Amino acid sequence: LTHLDPGLSAMTPETARALWLHHESSTHTLSQQLTEHLRLILAPTLATKLRGDFRTGKRLNLKRIIPYIASGYKRDKIWLRRSMPSKRSYQVMIALDDSKSMAESGASNLALKTLTLVTRSLSMLEVGEVSVVGFGDQVNVTHDFDKPFTSESGVRVFEQFGFESGKTDVRKLVDRSLDLFAEARRKGASSAGEDLWQLMLVVSDGICDSHADIQRLVRRAQEERVMIVFIIIDATATTTISDPSASQGTGTQQGSTAEKAKDKTSILDLQSVEITAEGKVVRWKYMERFPFRYYLVVRDVRELPGVLAGALRQCSNDLES
Amino acid sequence: MASISTADAPTVQIRLSTRDASFPLPPDTQTNYQVPTSLRRVNLSQLVNNLIHTEQPVPFEFLVNGQKLRSSIEDWLTESAVSAETVLAVEYIRALVPPKKVRSF
Ligand SMILES: [Mg+2]
Numbered sequence: 001l002t003h004l005d006p007g008l009s010a011m012t013p014e015t016a017r018a019l020w021l022h023h024e025s026s027t028h029t030l031s032q033q034l035t036e037h038l039r040l041i042l043a044p045t046l047a048t049k050l051r052g053d054f055r056t057g058k059r060l061n062l063k064r065i066i067p068y069i070a071s072g073y074k075r076d077k078i079w080l081r082r083s084m085p086s087k088r089s090y091q092v093m094i095a096l097d098d099s100k101s102m103a104e105s106g107a108s109n110l111a112l113k114t115l116t117l118v119t120r121s122l123s124m125l126e127v128g129e130v131s132v133v134g135f136g137d138q139v140n141v142t143h144d145f146d147k148p149f150t151s152e153s154g155v156r157v158f159e160q161f162g163f164e165s166g167k168t169d170v171r172k173l174v175d176r177s178l179d180l181f182a183e184a185r186r187k188g189a190s191s192a193g194e195d196l197w198q199l200m201l202v203v204s205d206g207i208c209d210s211h212a213d214i215q216r217l218v219r220r221a222q223e224e225r226v227m228i229v230f231i232i233i234d235a236t237a238t239t240t241i242s243d244p245s246a247s248q249g250t251g252t253q254q255g256s257t258a259e260k261a262k263d264k265t266s267i268l269d270l271q272s273v274e275i276t277a278e279g280k281v282v283r284w285k286y287m288e289r290f291p292f293r294y295y296l297v298v299r300d301v302r303e304l305p306g307v308l309a310g311a312l313r314q315c316s317n318d319l320e321s
Numbered sequence: 322m323a324s325i326s327t328a329d330a331p332t333v334q335i336r337l338s339t340r341d342a343s344f345p346l347p348p349d350t351q352t353n354y355q356v357p358t359s360l361r362r363v364n365l366s367q368l369v370n371n372l373i374h375t376e377q378p379v380p381f382e383f384l385v386n387g388q389k390l391r392s393s394i395e396d397w398l399t400e401s402a403v404s405a406e407t408v409l410a411v412e413y414i415r416a417l418v419p420p421k422k423v424r425s426f
Contacts (some may be wrong), residue, residue: 008337101407165406210328211329272332274357
């Protein structure tokens with residue numbers, strides 16, 4: 001077994017640059033789409049709820065009418081007003097799976113493409129700070145919250161991925177990222193009165209163990225108001241690694257279905273096995289007990305803007321309610 | 322022995338196959354399985370029997386990436402310097418049961 005420094009075992013600077021530029025141009029249209037979606041979800045809506053109780057206002061608060069009459073017209077704060085929306089800022093961490101299974105299943109390329117697409121969109125939006133971490137055996141911060149994310153940052157980040165880690169420690173990732181988020185909240189650029197939202201996007205093939213431990217940490221994240229959305233790259237169903245010409249357009253054409261039907265190694269078909277003390281075999285679909293509440297399964301980068309926006313919308317609704 | 326579950330133990334993915342026409346894998350079971358790495362031959366045999374629905378349990382031997390599994394998958398991974406990030410090709414063959422010794426009086 002080799003214990004190489006993750007920074008040394010990864011891509012050469014030339015490869016990283018060429019690959020980043022390729023992904024950047026091939027996902028250009030898609031990142032614009034994603035930016036438009038995110039603008040709607042992440043920007044605070046201008047027309048916020050009507051709130052009471054005021055002496056003058058826009059609409060009557062019907063609940064206040066009877067007490068108003070009963071009090072002999074003394075309790076006259078019966079009007080609703082539109083309250084000002086608070087300014088919102090974001091800290092978004094993208095956690096990219098650097099484990100070997102990513103390379104073996106052919107998910108690594110699609111994962112790097114996803115990383116490019118998402119970081120480009122967030123930079124275009126200018127909603128807050130972006131960080132990128134790699135995880136496998138260890139958690140490695142490849143881009144800090146306090147630096148702006150430019151194309152050059154993208155190249156630097158790519159240089160640190162080699163997809164050679166012999167472990168996928170998602171438990172450690174969630175644990176460590178909660179610390180990183182707590183630290184970022186303290187040092188964060190958001191000023192007083194701003195509403196800080198923290199979001200982690202995990203980009204991975206989704207294969208991990210210790211689901212029980214992870215579930216506990218996911219609950220802790222919820223308590224600390226860190227949203228986690230898990231983007232599962234399901235590349236095993238389509239074995240072709242990359243087709244730049246196909247990913248450029250925004251066409252509605254779906255991937256070859258014949259190819260998918262032949263190969264049944266998709267994470268959606270994966271089964272988990274337990275053997276009881278009595279020797280009884282218990283099987284279930286891996287995804288039925290997936291420890292993250294918000295996840296999406298991506299087979300083609302063209303699907304990403306739509307499905308990611310959907311997951312974030314749901315997540316943000318749940319957090320606001 | 323307590324139950325061995327993928328919920329809280331290290332795991333690996335396996336892909337089962339066989340060349341024995343008498344115990345084929347039903348088409349709907351031909352997928353990958355995430356199993357605890359602590360599984361041994363006897364546990365894998367239980368899994369295969371569960372998948373192929375035999376009336377009587379059939380003991381199986383296993384070839385992991387072509388090599389006979391003698392202990393747990395975990396030990397096999399360590400000895401072969403293969404990481405648990407790899408999907409293991411696991412072939413099952415009917416175990417050759419040693420002939421029962423005839424008790425002599
Ligand atoms: Mg992995």
